[in-house]
Amino acid sequence: MAQMIHGFIILFALSPLAIALTMNPTFAEQPGKGEGEGEGLTLELIHRYSVHSPLYSPNLTTAEKIKQLVKISDRRSFEIGLSLANRSRVMGVRPVVASEKWVYMVKLGIGTPPTFTNLDFDTGTSFSWTQCAPCGQHFVQTPPLYWATRSSTYHALPCDHPLCAGLPCIRNQCRYVLTYMDAAKTKGYLVADRFTFASNLGNRSEAVDDVVFGCSKESSPDMYPHGTAVSGIIGMGTHARSFLMQLGGRAKGRFSYCLVPLEHIGHSYLRFGIDIEHIRHAQTTPLLSYHNHSHYLLEVKDLSVNGRLLHLPSDTFKINPDGTGGCLVDTGSWINFMVENALDALIRSLEEHFQRHNLRKAEDPNPTKLRLCYKIPRGFSSYPAIRFHLRGAVLRPKPKNFFYVDEEEGRICLAIKEAQHTIIGAFLQQNHRMVFDVRKHQLTFAEENCARD
Known part of the structure; x- marks a missing residue:
């Protein structure tokens, strides 16, 4: 060792x-x-x-x-x-x-x-x-x-x-x-x-x-x-x-x-x-290759909110011939990005969730231009559970990790922006052990308290 x-x-x-x-x-x-x-x-x-x-x-x-x-x-x-x-x-x-x-x-x-x-x-x-x-x-x-x-x-x-x-x-x-x-x-x-x-x-x-x-x-x-x-x-x-x-x-x-x-x-x-220590309750999904690129690409089948699948079209996250589409896991991006039709469907489902909690929509006052923001009461904790359904695995980030939370202003914003591809950024990967194996072409991951690493 x-x-x-x-x-x-x-x-x-x-x-x-x-x-x-x-x-x-x-x-x-x-x-x-x-x-x-x-x-x-x-x-x-x-x-x-x-x-x-x-x-x-x-x-x-x-x-x-x-x-x-x-x-x-x-x-x-x-x-x-x-x-x-x-x-x-x-x-x-x-x-x-x-x-x-x-x-x-x-x-x-x-x-x-x-x-x-x-x-x-x-x-x-x-x-x-x-x-x-x-x-x-x-x-x-x-x-x-x-x-x-x-x-x-x-x-x-x-x-x-x-x-x-x-x-x-x-x-x-x-x-x-x-x-x-x-x-x-x-x-x-x-x-x-x-x-x-x-x-x-x-x-x-x-x-x-x-x-x-x-x-x-x-x-x-x-x-x-x-x-x-x-x-x-x-x-x-x-x-x-x-x-x-x-x-x-x-x-x-x-x-x-x-x-x-x-x-x-x-x-x-x-x-x-x-x-690399053995991790408990690990899941494994294939790493995809695309031409001569070094990015770590994943196959996403669908998304779910609070256990309900969005039933996105099967080609939503596939890489197109022009290089658009696809999903990659990346530490160089802090927040997350998602293709338009998937993000639209996700936002509609999140709007339903926050309406049930009587939250009022807010504008993002910052130049970050995050699309979905809400005013929240002090101590709010009813964040929706959003899941990435991958081939053979389900990525379950902490619900709060999908949102930028401004405690002082009493506002949350969905930390996902629209793009021509999907990126699972570093923010979502927090407190997850991520193991990349390029020989076996696979990613193994599990939730973990990374402060104890």
């Missing part, structure tokens, strides 16, 4: 990028690295507004946090939509995060001796990168820059390396260029070096050798216009370049997390391989 590790990471909203790459097959695992080690690995996930985050501010109100998280979620949803719609195999690296739009992050050291930095945690991409020194133009970051050539464990990736397949090669170095939706760019070359994660057991640490990632030598300064606590991204997608797949036998294609509620001071953890 690996030691418990403390760290930072976040996902949450990368713009789709246009890169001339040939993607490795979906669910392709890098052979050999860590194979047979079976040690597992545990890292700490830090929410951007956690007391453990460098962005923590005790003066920031809950309403202000929610406004920013909804803004991040809107951007994330839009970029995921573009990513799914553009399914060309030459659009290889598709991070879905930019402009200080992360939700969770991980802290790690890169190289020997380690340069400690923070990276976005993104399950929607398989490409990891960090800014490297010396560099040309770049965005301002609070962690120190990583100097590859000052690390005794660094080496450049030769063009015949399997993870260089499809990338341009200049002077026997594997190059990349990532172009984002907002025209921001980052470019550099692939390198391999040691990743070190601090342990909570004394002064010990845990290392993963020869991790392949992008060493960015030039980045758009306006990618993070006000500076940032992160220096890049760590990708947890399904392709061979992702950190997950590079762990090989150490992860066995499996990772899990259990997200504590935003207001809780406890830690959320990201676990790999045998560090």
